[in-house]
Amino acid sequence: MGRAPCCDKNGLKKGPWTTEEDEKLIDYIQKNGYGNWRTLPKNAGLQRCGKSCRLRWTNYLRPDIKRGRFSFEEEETIIQLHSILGNKWSAIAARLPGRTDNEIKNYWNTHIRKRLLRMGIDPVTHTPRLDLLELSSILSSSLYNPSQMSISRLLGVQSQVNPELLKLANSLLSSQSENPNFLLQNVQENELCSAQFQNQLPPLIQPNQLETLIQETQPMPANVEQFSSNFTDFNSQSCQLNTLQNNGMPTEDFATLPNYSYYASDQSFMDPPPSENSTFQSNNSNNFSFASVLSTPASSPAPLNSNSTYINGSSTEDERESYCSSMLKFEIPDIFYVNEFM
DNA sequence: AATTTCCCCAACCGCGAAGTT
DNA sequence: TAACTTCGCGGTTGGGGAAAT
Numbered sequence: 031m032g033r034a035p036c037c038d039k040n041g042l043k044k045g046p047w048t049t050e051e052d053e054k055l056i057d058y059i060q061k062n063g064y065g066n067w068r069t070l071p072k073n074a075g076l077q078r079c080g081k082s083c084r085l086r087w088t089n090y091l092r093p094d095i096k097r098g099r100f101s102f103e104e105e106e107t108i109i110q111l112h113s114i115l116g117n118k119w120s121a122i123a124a125r126l127p128g129r130t131d132n133e134i135k136n137y138w139n140t141h142i143r144k145r146l147l148r149m150g151i152d153p154v155t156h157t158p159r160l161d162l163l164e165l166s167s168i169l170s171s172s173l174y175n176p177s178q179m180s181i182s183r184l185l186g187v188q189s190q191v192n193p194e195l196l197k198l199a200n201s202l203l204s205s206q207s208e209n210p211n212f213l214l215q216n217v218q219e220n221e222l223c224s225a226q227f228q229n230q231l232p233p234l235i236q237p238n239q240l241e242t243l244i245q246e247t248q249p250m251p252a253n254v255e256q257f258s259s260n261f262t263d264f265n266s267q268s269c270q271l272n273t274l275q276n277n278g279m280p281t282e283d284f285a286t287l288p289n290y291s292y293y294a295s296d297q298s299f300m301d302p303p304p305s306e307n308s309t310f311q312s313n314n315s316n317n318f319s320f321a322s323v324l325s326t327p328a329s330s331p332a333p334l335n336s337n338s339t340y341i342n343g344s345s346t347e348d349e350r351e352s353y354c355s356s357m358l359k360f361e362i363p364d365i366f367y368v369n370e371f372m
Numbered sequence: 373a374a375t376t377t378c379c380c381c382a383a384c385c386g387c388g389a390a391g392t393t
Numbered sequence: 394t395a396a397c398t399t400c401g402c403g404g405t406t407g408g409g410g411a412a413a414t
Contacts, residue, residue: 046408085383085384120402
């Protein structure tokens with residue numbers, strides 16, 4: 031069937047709204063409410079199409095809109111929800127009172143997405159980028175089997191890996207041949223790091239919680255199952271690259287892993303978390319927690335009530351990135367200069 | 373100081389779903 | 394049930410300010 035135009039565009043104004051227009055729209059809606067967006071602009075005396083009025087109201091003029099920077103709490107929630115819901119901005123917005131889908135979408139695209147990319151996380155799947163993982167795997171194995179190295183392996187994966195990364199790997203291997211301890215030290219650090227990490231994951235989501243979420247998010251996005259299974263690899267492999275990034279520096283920040291919900295944090299379902307100085311214990315370190323996502327049902331948006339430890343809202347972008355780095359623990363080594371590949 | 377480039381975000385567009393006639 | 398209308402969503406654009414050169 032044909033699609034009807036949203037309005038007669040002849041003579042209708044487009045572009046930024048003026049204060050006068052805003053006042054007219056607010057005044058009309060306060061007196062009459064909103065409902066029929068098609069007739070609203072005419073009744074309100076606006077030379078705009080209904081769609082434009084609706085957008086202006088829902089994204090900007092609505093009295094319950096919260097403006098200003100996103101808090102860490104909100105950012106954490108967005109990342110969690112996006113990992114499950116994908117680009118369902120309206121669904122995500124329903125769990126963030128006062129934020130609009132447009133605002134969240136913009137924030138994702140301009141801040142969070144870029145940050146995840148810098149950290150080597152695929153912002154679509156929320157898993158480590160496969161090409162980087164493959165590179166990491168090749169470099170690690172080459173240290174223990176130098177005779178089998180490794181150009182052949184690089185060539186073997188060339189169809190899957192960014193060609194520029196192959197070049198990078200090649201140059202790193204050259205460095206390794208000149209200084210045999212260069213990467214080996216990092217791998218040994220990595221093993222230590224892994225051992226620490228395995229012992230420090232917080233409590234896991236209970237099966238019934240996961241079931242609730244799955245029911246709530248039907249139909250399940252295609253990437254959810256993949257995400258859950260991939261997260262197993264993520265836990266172990268992310269540690270690996272992180273150690274390379276530290277380039278021999280201690281990895282003590284694992285001991286103070288922030289109470290981030292990728293590892294289960296929200297208190298709606300959880301017992302009070304261990305203090306930052308205590309050691310997390312887990313029977314199974316490979317599971318992902320959806321707990322905090324479940325804290326506010328879509329049908330009844332309510333303020334989030336996470337007890338996560340946050341830096342105050344005035345912190346800088348760098349601080350946020352540093353915080354996120356600790357959360358996700360998957361930074362690309364500086365020595366890789368990977369920004370150009372992102 | 374002038375120009376260029378980058379970045380952010382409000383607003384627009386097209387589409388599909390749901391509702392109505 | 395087909396035709397039409399309305400609504401809402403997600404992707405994209407472009408104006409303007411900030412930062413870099």
